Amino acid sequence: MANITLLKAVNEGLRGAMQNDPSVLCFGEDVGPKGGVFLATENLTSEFGEGRCFDTPLSEDGIIGTAIGMAMNGLRPVAEIQFQDFIFPAFDQIVSEAAKMRYRSGGQYTVPMVIRTPYGGGIRGGLYHSQSGEAYFCHTPGLKVVIPSTPYDAKGLLIAAIQDPDPVLFMEPKALYRSVKGEVPDENYTVDLSTLRSVKEGDDVTVFCYGAMVPVVEKAAALAQEKGISTNIVDLRTLLPLDEEGVLEHAKRTGRVVIVHEAPRFCGYGSEVSALIAENVIEYMEAPIKRVTGFDTPFPNTLEHHYLPDERRVLDAIEQTAAY
Amino acid sequence: MANITLLKAVNEGLRGAMQNDPSVLCFGEDVGPKGGVFLATENLTSEFGEGRCFDTPLSEDGIIGTAIGMAMNGLRPVAEIQFQDFIFPAFDQIVSEAAKMRYRSGGQYTVPMVIRTPYGGGIRGGLYHSQSGEAYFCHTPGLKVVIPSTPYDAKGLLIAAIQDPDPVLFMEPKALYRSVKGEVPDENYTVDLSTLRSVKEGDDVTVFCYGAMVPVVEKAAALAQEKGISTNIVDLRTLLPLDEEGVLEHAKRTGRVVIVHEAPRFCGYGSEVSALIAENVIEYMEAPIKRVTGFDTPFPNTLEHHYLPDERRVLDAIEQTAAY
């Protein structure tokens, strides 16, 4: 057990999985000797050799396309996309191929692979080093989509993703890479995919969130508490497949719901959470289902602190929802 | 005025726009001498010459990438993607480039282009000739997304899209290409983007739909009428930017809402419509907001008639919503 950053937890998860299973390998742009631009794959090349952790040419299509072939043929590739913003050249391989291979081959060919990618704002990255594209992938049956928000979950969910028989998109909140720390067991362990995490129990308003928004919501909840509002915080963490039962339970519990994410609002992930509730337990709702999200614009650089939901914006929504 | 198919209306819209403005040109795979695999561009090469309607190499990335360059430099390209299922190799050019060019250049460079593409099921096309990917694009600020359901709208919306200063994804319901006919003026006209169309007024349940689902909903409404339920049908037709006011008005009108689309449910377009309502007018809702959609699976071939929402499935939802 050690108190480590989320970044280190990712690195340890990879290391543990590679030690455990010789078919696991890591690759992508600059993941080899350099250790990745965020150092998530640091020291893996020196420990496991160039055959198991290595650089690729500058082609996300090639990275994911070859990873699919490896996965079909007995390996467990963990492919890195340097920034989630650069995943789109591989979109076809992900949505047309990885997600549909098992289905279209009647289960003859499968793609047990993981795509790791840092996502989200907070580093003054402008349009192309800040995006949160989870909704694009969550609309794609056949994929799993996971976003951890703590070091413990990062390691446990990553190992679970690598062991999973299906393709998993593992999105890492880069804003939390070095800003959160937590206790993480030294040995390998898994956190079940498709279970949500209750961050904090509360009675007045339920807030659904994930990734880098979790600490923001925690701050907002602390402020709300000062105003006498008790917030129930849920970290969804596996976005697809979602623990729908769990979401409905938590929504019913307070009858008041706020959903928070960084991505643009329109057709964002929050819309699905809202629609699920409105479709199944609307009769429990005592207030409008609010969304606090990035704006429906590209991601701006200088003004990113206005673009990203902060505790103040979340607090507003909690207060309005509680007071409705 | 002539009574023509939706396919012919598209062809006429292109012809009219090309006659009107020499900077309009059409290109894509097989759109030249062959006239496109559905014949939407039939006779345009012979009428306007090979410089204005022509074939390209087999690269959607190249088609959209070059179209962006053309649009930035004074042309009005109308690029065809042969099936919407094959748009994904161009996803990066669409979401990273076309959608963000105006923003990132502070308005110095703009991309007035149209991407036409047939979408949807009903032709036994299996996984890759049947998809409805609108939600992927509607989550992308900077794009407009349009889906006509009548010959009149097809021509008018297409001409409006071509004249629009921003990139427009124009999705054509291939199931309706030859199965619907309607009166279409001979001359050029436009239908405003971002306005919905009231298909049929009704008092009990509002059904939001678009594209090939509109006739299905009409059939379901006729069956519902027999059971004494009055259905209010709304064709959204411009999905982004959406006429949100209009949606809320129609939702309030009946207090009961059903949303219908072919695409998978999870994070589908219907979730946004539902969330909008739950966020703004939930207090008017007298029943759960139901979605009738394709299943959260890839698109199957032999069993597509079970996969696609039909009037029976829509009727179920209307009845349940009315009876709630």
Added chain:
Amino acid sequence: MSTSQLKSVIQADGASPGYDPGLSDAELLHMYRTLLLTRAFDDMCIKLQRSGRIGFSVPNRGIEATSVGTASAFRKDDWFFPSYRDFGVGLYHGVDPTDMMHNMFGNKLDTSKGRQMPVHFSFVDPIHLVSISSPIGTHIVQAVGAAYAFKQRGEDKVCMASFGDGGTSSLGFHSALNFAGVWKAPVVFTCQNNGYAISCPNEMQTASESYAIKGLAYGVPSVRVDGNDIFAVREATVAAVARARAGDGPTLIECVTFRMGGHSTSDDPSKYVPKELFEHWAKRDPIDIFEKALFKSKKLTKKKKAELQKECEEQVIAGVRLATDAPAPGLEEIFTDVYAELPDHLRRQGEMAFDLAKRKGSADAGDGAFPL
């Protein structure tokens, strides 16, 4: 080897002096028989489509020697990532045409459970003939990854990937050749240059001197052969497979051939293919060319030919009968294989679908209970 000169083996009179295919008489006849079987299967599919019994097919006429020549050069335990114009490959390696016919009908016995369009085969047995995808070019780069896996485990197997002239413009081609070159992956790329990509002729597909020359951009050795000359295809492919197996990396083979029909049963090529081209290539039919070689070397008699032809046709007809009799896939097959395990939301959607089918009285619903 040259990237622009066209390499042939069988001469006009059927002789192939100096070339030894390294095959027994039985193996040569198996090649020949596979060509016949491929054509019989192909013709039958077109007939079935014309009469409305299946929805779609992709003519293979003219391309048969490219497929079968390629197939003859690799082992059963190698993996093949096919184009959709490769009926001959599976058939050569023992795939039962009846199993392919189940796919054409999309029935319950189809290995893809009726999910894919016709001609989108998938087999793991008797060979790995990887599930065909409609999006062009995606499989080429997957083949490189699968080849890397062989290499990483120290197995001496190779991956074969086959695609059209249009396929060279795809992203998958670019990534595949690039990665394969850098990784020295054991993979062989076969470009079926059949003159057209649907209606797009070669000169609108690329300005390069040939398709083979594209290998140079990636440091991948390339060769250009007569794709209607089965020995030329075999010779090049045997050499490429040997290179790959020896750890010397990938090869690109351009097989120059011609699509003797429409792109698919939905296409009318008379709108864009000059008649003279069909006439020219009709004289270069790949089966005729091989037949001439076999007659010349006395490996084949007229009688044997007639016998084989009949056998193949009957085999195909038997397959049609079985495929017609097989029922549609069960309704539950919409929901399975999305994931290894059925998630809750799909279970609920499946239950709903079964309930509805039952109320509609649909045959597919079985007893109306979602069985999973």
Added chain:
Amino acid sequence: MSTSQLKSVIQADGASPGYDPGLSDAELLHMYRTLLLTRAFDDMCIKLQRSGRIGFSVPNRGIEATSVGTASAFRKDDWFFPSYRDFGVGLYHGVDPTDMMHNMFGNKLDTSKGRQMPVHFSFVDPIHLVSISSPIGTHIVQAVGAAYAFKQRGEDKVCMASFGDGGTSSLGFHSALNFAGVWKAPVVFTCQNNGYAISCPNEMQTASESYAIKGLAYGVPSVRVDGNDIFAVREATVAAVARARAGDGPTLIECVTFRMGGHSTSDDPSKYVPKELFEHWAKRDPIDIFEKALFKSKKLTKKKKAELQKECEEQVIAGVRLATDAPAPGLEEIFTDVYAELPDHLRRQGEMAFDLAKRKGSADAGDGAFPL
């Protein structure tokens, strides 16, 4: 012209016998001055980043001759689709370094309104230097479309596209060269081969003999030149531009150079670039090489050099002062330019943002009313 041999013009002693750049003395000095200005701008940006005054920069050291040599070969009314390592191009054509500095600070006067990261310039005046995009390679194919527009209207302008060695692996490169070849588009492709793509060296980027040879895959003539020899770059580019302008189609130019620093200010190259490489290339500094040529031909004196150097440094410092003083963009700039017209939902979101900023007492909120 060769796709693998490296073409130089300026010899070790500074002479370039037989080469006439076709430039007046003033023009030659303008080239030289632009090199100095580029380096001054570059050094300043790194300093600003190190001291925390800007967030990020991309070192241009070592690449200057490639940018400026390229710039010198095209007209102001041509369009340039830049790499992010092309400070010299805008500066050569009269872009004010202060305007570039506004972008480095992301302030209100930045043409991109503070939306992009530093080094992502966009200009339409005095030249079309097209908005730089972070995704690698996307602009290459856009340049082909823009070139097609020139051709379609019968204008004699050309498009220039510049990208790195890593950029050749991108999808945009493949599509661009393919389409340009088939369309004979008036476009010139300049590959800045600076040895690395972040930490990925040439030999892991491609197995091809050179980057120039990749043109053959697309029927695009190619040439490989010493990218630190400004005359060599200029000679090849002038020829390519002439070809394009004459309607003879695209050219690919590989400029062999070296990145004399980290990939960006966030990168530490000592982890992966052998020290000897830096030492080797330090002896081939592009400014030194050109200086030697100018001294040799007596176009430059020590005094003039010192004068120009001072001038450039002062120009950059003045820019920093102005850029520091300029305020941040107004909050409304989050919402404008998403579309030509502000849609209703963005108006509502903007109003919400202004209201919140006002309540937070944020400086950016102005009077707190959404102004649009």
